[in-house]
Amino acid sequence: MPTRIIRSFADLDAMQGRVGHVLTLFSGGLDSSYVLKELVQRKLRVTALSVDVGEGCQLQDLQEITAFFGVDLKVVDAKEEFAAEAVAPAICAQARYLGTYPVSSSLSRPILAKIAVNVARELGCDAIIHAANQSQNSLRRLNGAIEQLDFDGCYGTPYERSVLTRDEKIEALRVLGLTRFQARGISGDANLWCREFESGSLDNPEGFWAPPSLFEWTRRREGxxxxxxxxxxxxxxxxxxxNGRQMELVPLIAHLNDAVGAFQIGRYSGLEHLAGGEKVLEIREAPAATVLMDAYRQLETAVLDAELLREKVSLEMLWTREAVEGRWFGPLRLCVDAFIRHASEKVTGTVTYQLRQGAMDICAIKAPHPLYLTDRDGWEKSLVDDVFQPPNPTNRRHEEALA
Structure with a gap:
């Protein structure tokens, strides 16, 4: 049997004659297309798996590339699953990287891995290959999730130890007749929760530029x-x-991305660490995430005990850390998630904002069973009345009779 963890293109060589069917995660981008080329040139049987978590993948592009290499394509719509299993708990857990910006690929990668493992078992694949590279945290998140899901075949990415420039990959594919890819620029990752970008003009944190065309949800509208x-x-x-209209989570998030993004709310920039401790800059837009997590915090503060909230806040960072480090299916995150999920059972009510350019002003919090006061003066008066209530003579005579 070849090396269980795939880290280089040499490891793909070791799979020849020993692996019967390879499943590769395929986005239609340069890196995953180059991996297809390498797998096909080794005469391995390949199925390309594309998982849609709301990035709006172009089916025609996926079909054209896989047809070019003569491999099977399987497309899975996982938007509902992603929303229910990753986004919903992330809202409750206030999942922000170091408390600054909403995490995104930390949420989507476990769902991709879970679906890949399920499809691999269904098709009888004995290897799962992806295309994350050394400078992408997706590498440890995908590998970690696949391992935690007890996949017993080979898995990993040849880019972990085999480094090629973008131009080298483009040229190799061009020679074969695949000419759709362009020179290196800003790269991105998107799902229904967040759009994030890195590299190109964003490489150097000491001076970077994000072109306005990068943004879709938070772009400036006409007028x-x-x-x-x-x-x-x-x-x-x-x-x-x-606004009183009942909605399922996926269309609700899409609606808020548009409605809140119209006010250019929800843009972030920040550094994220790699496995070795180095930092890379990422730019992202997440208007729905911005307002939903803020509204959740406002509402849970209205209904949960202060001591419970303090403990929950400390556990939120732990929940997020486990997700960021690729331990989504590990016991620690699952235990913390159970605590947070139990606390969320009491979070019912509404939060109202006034949206204006670049800001969302909260103007009402309403819960059916709140701990907040609506009449401070009345509350204070009732306390005083209870403490200094004159004794009731009738009650005193009754007590004396009992004595």
């Missing part, structure tokens, strides 16, 4: 966008309605 009111409803910790 003035009038301020408006936005009400978000939660039921047992899950977003359920916008």
């Amino acid at each position: 003035d966008v009038p301020s408006c009111e936005l009400q978000i409803e939660f039921r047992k910790g899950r977003p359920s309605a916008v």
Whole structure:
């Protein structure tokens, strides 16, 4: 049997004659297309798996590239699964990297890995290959999830130890007749929760430029966008309605990305660490994530005990750390998730914002069973009345009779 963890193109050589069927995660981008080439040239049987978590993949492009290499293509729509199993718990866990920006690929990679393992078992594949490289945290997140799911075949990425430039990959594919790829620029990753970008003009944190064309949800609209009111409803910790309109989670997120993004709310830039401790810059836009996590925090503060909230806040960083480090299916995140999920059962109510350019002003929090006060003066008066209530003579005579 070849090396269990695939780290280089030499490891692909070791798979020849020993691996019967390879499943490769395929996005249609340069890296995954080059991996297809390498697998096919080794005469391995290959199925390319594309998992849609809301990035809007172009089916025709996927079909053209896989047909070019003569491999089977399987496309799985996982938007609902991603929303239910990753996004919904991330809202409750306030999943922000170091408390700054919403995590994204940390949420999508475990879903991709889970589907890949399920499809590999269904098709009888004895290897799962992906195309993450050394400077992408997806490498440890995908590998970690596949391992935690007890896949017993080979898995990994040949880019972990085999390094090729983008130009080298483009030229190799061009020689074969595949000419759709361009010179290196900004690279991106997208799902229904977040769009994130890196490399190219974003490489150097000491001076970087994000072209306006990069942004889709938070792009500047033509003319003035009038301020408006936005009400978000939660039921047992899950977003359920916008402005009184009941919606499932996937269309609700899409609606908020457009409605909140119109005010250019939800742009982030920040550094994220690699496995060795080095930092890389990422730019992202996530308007729905911005407002949903803020609304959830406001509402849970209204209904949960202060000591419970303090403990939850400390556990949120632990939940996020385990996701970021690729331990999504590990016991620690699952235990913390159970705590957070239990606390979310009481989070029901509505939060209302006034949206204006670049800002969302909260103007109402309403819960059916709140801990907040609506009449401070009345509350204080009732406390005083309870403490200094004069004794009731009738009650005193009754007590004396009993004595």
